[in-house]
Amino acid sequence: MGGAARAIGWELRRRHRLGVIALGAYVIIFLAIKLVILGPGHPIRLNPPNGLAALIIAPVSMTLFYFVAVFSYGLSGDVAARQSIYPSRMFTMPVTTRALAGWPMLYGTSAAASLWIATAILVRWSGGADVYVPWVWPALLSAACLAWTQALMWMPYGLPGMRVVIAALWLAVVDAIVLLALNYKASELVMVAVCAPQIPFAYLVAWYAVGRARRGDNPDWRGLFAPRKTIASGFSRIEPRFLSPARAQTWFEWRRHGRTLPAMVAVVVPFELLLLFVPGNDTAPIVFLILFVVLFTPPFMAAFAAAALSTPTPFTARRPLTSAALIAAKLRMTVWSTIAAWLLAVTFSVVALLLSGRMPVVVERARAGIEVTGTLRGVAVVLFVFAAFFASTWKHLVQSLCVGLTGSEWLIKSSVLLALIALVAAGPLADGIIRSRIVQSAIWDSLPWILVVLVVLKMIAGSWVAIRLYDSRLLSDRALVSGAACWLATVLALFGVLEWFAASPLVPRYFLGAIAILQVPLARVSAAPVAIAWSRHR
Amino acid sequence: MSESVIKVSELTRRFGAKTALDSVSLCMPRGAVYGLVGANGAGKTTLIKHILGLLRAQRGSVRVFGLDPVDDPVAVLSRIGYLSEENDLPAWMRIDELLRYSRAFYPAWDDAYAEELRRTFALDAAATISHLSKGQKARAGLLVALAYRPELLVLDEPSSGLDPIVRRDILGAVIRTIADEGRTVLFSSHLLEEVEQVADHVTMISHGRIVLSGALAAIKESHRTGERVPSLDEIFIAQVGTPGASAAGT
Numbered sequence: 001m002g003g004a005a006r007a008i009g010w011e012l013r014r015r016h017r018l019g020v021i022a023l024g025a026y027v028i029i030f031l032a033i034k035l036v037i038l039g040p041g042h043p044i045r046l047n048p049p050n051g052l053a054a055l056i057i058a059p060v061s062m063t064l065f066y067f068v069a070v071f072s073y074g075l076s077g078d079v080a081a082r083q084s085i086y087p088s089r090m091f092t093m094p095v096t097t098r099a100l101a102g103w104p105m106l107y108g109t110s111a112a113a114s115l116w117i118a119t120a121i122l123v124r125w126s127g128g129a130d131v132y133v134p135w136v137w138p139a140l141l142s143a144a145c146l147a148w149t150q151a152l153m154w155m156p157y158g159l160p161g162m163r164v165v166i167a168a169l170w171l172a173v174v175d176a177i178v179l180l181a182l183n184y185k186a187s188e189l190v191m192v193a194v195c196a197p198q199i200p201f202a203y204l205v206a207w208y209a210v211g212r213a214r215r216g217d218n219p220d221w222r223g224l225f226a227p228r229k230t231i232a233s234g235f236s237r238i239e240p241r242f243l244s245p246a247r248a249q250t251w252f253e254w255r256r257h258g259r260t261l262p263a264m265v266a267v268v269v270p271f272e273l274l275l276l277f278v279p280g281n282d283t284a285p286i287v288f289l290i291l292f293v294v295l296f297t298p299p300f301m302a303a304f305a306a307a308a309l310s311t312p313t314p315f316t317a318r319r320p321l322t323s324a325a326l327i328a329a330k331l332r333m334t335v336w337s338t339i340a341a342w343l344l345a346v347t348f349s350v351v352a353l354l355l356s357g358r359m360p361v362v363v364e365r366a367r368a369g370i371e372v373t374g375t376l377r378g379v380a381v382v383l384f385v386f387a388a389f390f391a392s393t394w395k396h397l398v399q400s401l402c403v404g405l406t407g408s409e410w411l412i413k414s415s416v417l418l419a420l421i422a423l424v425a426a427g428p429l430a431d432g433i434i435r436s437r438i439v440q441s442a443i444w445d446s447l448p449w450i451l452v453v454l455v456v457l458k459m460i461a462g463s464w465v466a467i468r469l470y471d472s473r474l475l476s477d478r479a480l481v482s483g484a485a486c487w488l489a490t491v492l493a494l495f496g497v498l499e500w501f502a503a504s505p506l507v508p509r510y511f512l513g514a515i516a517i518l519q520v521p522l523a524r525v526s527a528a529p530v531a532i533a534w535s536r537h538r
Numbered sequence: 539m540s541e542s543v544i545k546v547s548e549l550t551r552r553f554g555a556k557t558a559l560d561s562v563s564l565c566m567p568r569g570a571v572y573g574l575v576g577a578n579g580a581g582k583t584t585l586i587k588h589i590l591g592l593l594r595a596q597r598g599s600v601r602v603f604g605l606d607p608v609d610d611p612v613a614v615l616s617r618i619g620y621l622s623e624e625n626d627l628p629a630w631m632r633i634d635e636l637l638r639y640s641r642a643f644y645p646a647w648d649d650a651y652a653e654e655l656r657r658t659f660a661l662d663a664a665a666t667i668s669h670l671s672k673g674q675k676a677r678a679g680l681l682v683a684l685a686y687r688p689e690l691l692v693l694d695e696p697s698s699g700l701d702p703i704v705r706r707d708i709l710g711a712v713i714r715t716i717a718d719e720g721r722t723v724l725f726s727s728h729l730l731e732e733v734e735q736v737a738d739h740v741t742m743i744s745h746g747r748i749v750l751s752g753a754l755a756a757i758k759e760s761h762r763t764g765e766r767v768p769s770l771d772e773i774f775i776a777q778v779g780t781p782g783a784s785a786a787g788t
Contacts, residue, residue: 241638241641241642242638242639242641242642244642245642245643247642248638248639248642248643251639252628252639255630255631255635256628256630313626314592314622314624314626315626315627315628317592318590318592318615318620319615319643320611320612320614320615320616320643320644321611321612321643322611322612323611473609536591536592536611537591537592537593537594537608537611538592538593538594
């Protein structure tokens with residue numbers, strides 16, 4: 001048994017040693033900044049959070065998600081599949097099912113609890129925090145959430161995708177119980193009593209789940225949908241053949257990735273819109289706040305959906321299509337995916353507004369807005385806002401293609417790391433800017449130069465990509481010129497719209513022009529054919 | 539027969555410190571069944587990937603139908619049927635969807651022949667690929683590779699780990715392909731007995747280098763000892779002669 005425990009632990013440690021090293025390095029750097037540079041006179045403010053708090057909250061949250069993914073074996077399994085994601089290779093190990101379920105759970109819960117205790121030490125040490133940071137119950141809650149995730153991930157299910165739904169709902173219930181207890185100002189002892197018993201229960205569920213998976217006891221409820229499937233296959237038999245390889249490839253991309261974003265939106269937006277049904281949420285500011293959250297959901301979700309659609313496969317690489325045609329199919333798919341996601345978001349919002357009786361609030365505000373701006377300008381503003389959100393969703397879907405399609409692991413990991421660093425640094429930077437008038441005036445004074453540098457960098461990157469495309473003959477001369485003309489026309493159109501809306505002596509034209517240039521995608525989208533060609537013919 | 543379908547000249551490929559292919563030269567005539575044999579890790583799949591244009595030649599050159607497969611992937615890939623060792627067909631597709639999708643890329647796709655192959659391979663049109671057994675997946679891959687009667691059929695270790703029935707199907711399909719005059723088969727395998735049955739040209743590759751290449755009959759004749767004609771297995775062990783490589787012939 002000791003051997004099995006050591007082997008399971010060694011495998012987890014060996015595969016994720018770089019993550020552990022990065023975490024350790026971050027803690028050391030944070031402590032160095034807090035102790036040496038800032039000194040004890042800078043407490044961490046959590047209510048509301050200051051920049052220093054962001055340096056703790058963001059990495060700790062991300063590390064907890066990372067631990068959940070690692071210890072539930074979610075990184076190596078298909079979360080949407082019916083079968084357990086517990087690695088089947090481990091089922092043949094000469095150990096009991098209790099050991100298979102127990103050791104990863106013990107390591108995972110210990111890691112989650114340790115993460116909280118380390119966080120509490122970091123927050124309390126040198127300068128302290130402005131709110132009381134408990135030691136025990138948050139550690140137990142982290143451990144319980146991780147244990148439940150493991151148990152629910154390892155369980156075989158009757159339908160594809162059921163795992164995600166059940167895990168999300170159950171974890172929401174666990175969180176709701178804790179939030180309810182906090183709302184009633186439960187003592188720490190009560191909180192411990194709420195959190196601690198969940199871990200053995202989760203272990204029992206995990207034991208049962210791994211046992212079923214180990215003996216191949218996978219339920220299959222897809223037969224319940226057999227009549228629907230028969231009808232669907234009947235339709236597919238009478239579908240006409242694809243008129244061109246490009247259409248076939250677009251269909252392939254749609255079936256493979258196109259439904260991911262609409263599905264994510266369909267899952268998340270209804271929960272957001274449920275807030276409209278909460279009694280008291282009937283004032284204009286709250287209704288519009290909820291609608292704005294809904295508007296931000298598709299672009300936000302697109303950033304996550306993008307990771308999946310930029311994965312190259314050998315099957316795709318062997319299609320008798322040019323690299324540019326493969327990318328064109330992906331781009332067409334992303335447009336359809338964006339349209340589908342927005343249709344869902346808009347439909348759900350309208351239905352929720354009607355059913356909740358909040359529609360009059362929106363109509364009333366819209367009327368008031370039109371009285372101020374005029375009908376044409378009012379409609380144009382609404383259309384412009386929608387177009388901006390739509391474009392932002394599409395942009396989030398496609399802008400990382402050039403990284404993911406290279407298939408280069410170090411490049412993908414580096415870009416994720418850079419994005420996380422930017423995310424972590426954004427809080428303290430914003431905090432620093434808000435607090436310092438000197439910094440604000442310096443930024444304002446140098447704004448033209450900042451914009452010039454960004455525009456020049458973008459144009460250099462765009463030119464470099466264009467030269468690569470020309471040299472490698474990935475795009476024809478006509479396609480290159482047409483692409484450049486389309487980009488220029490889009491920039492000019494956006495500049496015209498911005499000029500129409502925002503023209504005032506306070507907003508100089510160069511500012512609007514720079515915004516238009518920076519907002520319309522150029523280099524990263526154009527680099528996608530270069531990336532796929534590189535990965536396709538290494 | 540004299541026209542080359544594949545011409546590889548002085549091809550060298552390194553992955554870090556490991557040399558996967560070392561100055562490999564190869565010329566495959568049209569209409570031949572070419573057996574590419576070697577131990578696991580000898581460089582067979584790397585060579586095939588260069589032929590498909592999935593790897594760019596670091597040194598030397600690769601021409602397929604007289605074209606560079608990297609510079610002109612559409613012209614080359616549309617004339618090649620390929621069955622991969624790691625069956626990588628999209629798991630979510632149904633067989634009928636796979637056929638509908640695949641035929642869009644190949645103008646010479648033959649619906650009647652595809653249907654005949656589907657029936658021969660006993661594949662249910664409504665079955666999803668993820669639900670097929672390994673052997674059924676190999677048959678589905680072979681179906682898609684054959685249905686447009688490609689000028690060049692590339693089979694990368696098609697029989698490894700498969701049951702005798704699937705092997706028979708694959709060999710049967712290969713033989714049918716041979717019967718269609720003028721088409722060419724490149725058949726990579728470490729099952730030498732299988733290669734011996736179907737190939738008329740053999741290239742032996744070991745540690746990234748070609749150790750023997752030529753017509754099978756000529757190779758056997760050149761290794762003849764008195765009245766006894768050695769098997770390909772024996773010739774391979776005699777040529778490669780390392781303990782690791784000898785396992786390949788089993």
